[in-house]
Amino acid sequence: MSNATLSVPPTTAPRARRKPARQWRVKAALSVLVFVSLFPYLFALGTSVKDNLQFAENYWVPVLPFHFENYATAWEQIQPYMIASVVVAAFSIIGIVALSLVAGFVFARYSFPGRKFFFVMIASLMMVPNITSLIPLFVMMRDFDLLNTYAVLIIPHVANGVVIGTILMKTFIEGIPQELFDAARVDGANATRLFRSVMTPLSLPVIGTVALITINGVWNDFFWPLLTITEDELRTVSVGLLFFNGQSGTEYGPMFAGYLLASLPLLLLFTFLSKYFLAGVQGGLPGSH
Amino acid sequence: MVATTDAPPAASPVRGPEPTGGRRRRKIPWLVYLALLPLIVVLALFQYYPAFSGIFRSFYEWNPGMESTFIGLDNFSRMMDDEIWWQSFKNLGFIFAFGVVAWVIPLFAAELLVTLRSQRAQFVYRTLLIVPMAFPGVVTALVWSFMYHPNNGVINKVLTAVGLGSWAQNWAGDPSFALWSLLFIGFPFIAGLPFLIFYSTLQNIPKELFEAAALDGVDRVRRFWSIDLPLMARQVKLLFFLAVIHTLQYGFMAYIVTAGGPDNATMVPVLRMINVAFQGQDWGYAATLSTTLFLFTMVLSTVVVFVKRSDSSTNAKGL
Numbered sequence: 001m002s003n004a005t006l007s008v009p010p011t012t013a014p015r016a017r018r019k020p021a022r023q024w025r026v027k028a029a030l031s032v033l034v035f036v037s038l039f040p041y042l043f044a045l046g047t048s049v050k051d052n053l054q055f056a057e058n059y060w061v062p063v064l065p066f067h068f069e070n071y072a073t074a075w076e077q078i079q080p081y082m083i084a085s086v087v088v089a090a091f092s093i094i095g096i097v098a099l100s101l102v103a104g105f106v107f108a109r110y111s112f113p114g115r116k117f118f119f120v121m122i123a124s125l126m127m128v129p130n131i132t133s134l135i136p137l138f139v140m141m142r143d144f145d146l147l148n149t150y151a152v153l154i155i156p157h158v159a160n161g162v163v164i165g166t167i168l169m170k171t172f173i174e175g176i177p178q179e180l181f182d183a184a185r186v187d188g189a190n191a192t193r194l195f196r197s198v199m200t201p202l203s204l205p206v207i208g209t210v211a212l213i214t215i216n217g218v219w220n221d222f223f224w225p226l227l228t229i230t231e232d233e234l235r236t237v238s239v240g241l242l243f244f245n246g247q248s249g250t251e252y253g254p255m256f257a258g259y260l261l262a263s264l265p266l267l268l269l270f271t272f273l274s275k276y277f278l279a280g281v282q283g284g285l286p287g288s289h
Numbered sequence: 290m291v292a293t294t295d296a297p298p299a300a301s302p303v304r305g306p307e308p309t310g311g312r313r314r315r316k317i318p319w320l321v322y323l324a325l326l327p328l329i330v331v332l333a334l335f336q337y338y339p340a341f342s343g344i345f346r347s348f349y350e351w352n353p354g355m356e357s358t359f360i361g362l363d364n365f366s367r368m369m370d371d372e373i374w375w376q377s378f379k380n381l382g383f384i385f386a387f388g389v390v391a392w393v394i395p396l397f398a399a400e401l402l403v404t405l406r407s408q409r410a411q412f413v414y415r416t417l418l419i420v421p422m423a424f425p426g427v428v429t430a431l432v433w434s435f436m437y438h439p440n441n442g443v444i445n446k447v448l449t450a451v452g453l454g455s456w457a458q459n460w461a462g463d464p465s466f467a468l469w470s471l472l473f474i475g476f477p478f479i480a481g482l483p484f485l486i487f488y489s490t491l492q493n494i495p496k497e498l499f500e501a502a503a504l505d506g507v508d509r510v511r512r513f514w515s516i517d518l519p520l521m522a523r524q525v526k527l528l529f530f531l532a533v534i535h536t537l538q539y540g541f542m543a544y545i546v547t548a549g550g551p552d553n554a555t556m557v558p559v560l561r562m563i564n565v566a567f568q569g570q571d572w573g574y575a576a577t578l579s580t581t582l583f584l585f586t587m588v589l590s591t592v593v594v595f596v597k598r599s600d601s602s603t604n605a606k607g608l
Contacts (some may be wrong), residue, residue, distance in 0.1 A: 127590035132583035159335035270423035
């Protein structure tokens, strides 16, 4: 680098001065912050391929041979929890999208008496944190005899998800040019056809956002599945991990492997759909819309 | 949500371009109400009913499935004397205050990040810094409770390795350290909404402003105090209220890492409420606690809505 600086003619001096200043100090500081932020997870990754002897002898560094069978062991134990979470997320997404797409379409494209009233009644639920209705909702579900079913896991996600879902869908559908609807109508499409053939395909991005918010919610929901589910095969990942943690005891390799396997779906979504993922994370906060 | 920001505000042709308005108005409403009916039923049954039933039941000695007696404000007066409940709010206040002070680190990180000239480097560092957000909360709690593990935990191993073995503690199990252990989960606290908001606000400050400042010989530190911070005031205000609401719901970290213990040192309102209901089977009193929490949150949420309304430029989504 010093060679380069020497050979630069004086006319381009400002450029030459800027070039060596690659902001190493800023980058070093940021790298330290990245390392500290990620350290617990990196440690988990390193330990997940060790057996207990390697863990005792080489606490800090990953050592050969890697024990990938830890992941197989962990998978066997957390697989039912993962399946339960996937089922809950899938049905919740279907329910939320079905309800809120129709509602969003109606609110965005039709005028009718009570339109504003209904929308305010829906949107104001954004401010109600679901933890505060946990107790009455639990009693209600128990009275309905729904404890230890998929329904008890799915219903609250749908009831919460439709609120933000409807708001997002409405805003999105309002942004679709009216000409598209007019053109379809001129061609003889009725409301159902408009909904199915014009609106639904156009709404795929916002459906994706709603799906991500839901998946994130299912993977992070803790108290509700903890309190309503006692049957092991219905436990979702968040609660299942706690029980898995109790079982794996001092087998640190499989324990960390299990944590990472449970995180994998969200990590993959984060990697490939980062933009929607962040929208989903922020969508979970009241007042962020 | 991404696309919504692109939509021009003018494009809300709700009532305007309805060419056959007259005919439609007669024909559509029933269909419209029919289409909304499923949503309304779901919300009435699983959102409105539980919320109101919770408020209603807080005046009862509630024995679900059996006879419940109306006891007026007894539950509330009992709450006033409930030391654990108020202790839990004290802890919560501490958690909140610490959380706000800890914004210094994400703020610092955001400042460092916008200082980078290369957009590519900014993207890479930003992404790496927020990766912890992609881990489920439970995993973060479990990994960190391993960090605090008395024998094999990372923190005690580090202390031993640098010759400070005598400082090693049962971090999460000692009443004087347990709350601090909870607070330090997720250190350095960058992966989260505050960082994203700080960063996007700083990014949205017009470059001309910085160039003008640079011409006037303003250095980086001065720029931070005179330009960056004043321009972020609104976002910080919003973030502040969001953090209050977020903190009121704090609970699962405490449940997993310390279970509210030892000796209620890390008790928080949500945990207290759940304990009263599920261990004490005292449903009416739990409903009272939950109603109180609900009221606190409602008041604060309303404040947020008003703060937001006066500030349409707040846009954390414009990442």
